[in-house]
Amino acid sequence: MQERMQRAGKVLAAIVLVGSVLLMIARAFT
Incomplete structure (x- = not known):
């Protein structure tokens, strides 16, 4: 469970x- 949270945090970052x-x-560019 904690690993999944860490992975989600990395993806969000x-x-x-x-x-x-x-x-x-x-x-x-504007």
């Missing part, structure tokens, strides 16, 4: 990281 990077790129 990766999504947030990618999202913030995409936002920065979009802002730079």
Whole structure:
């Protein structure tokens, strides 16, 4: 159970990281 929570946390962190990077790129191009 704890492993699944850790994996979900890692996936969430990766999504947030990618999202913030995409936002920065979009802002730079506009």
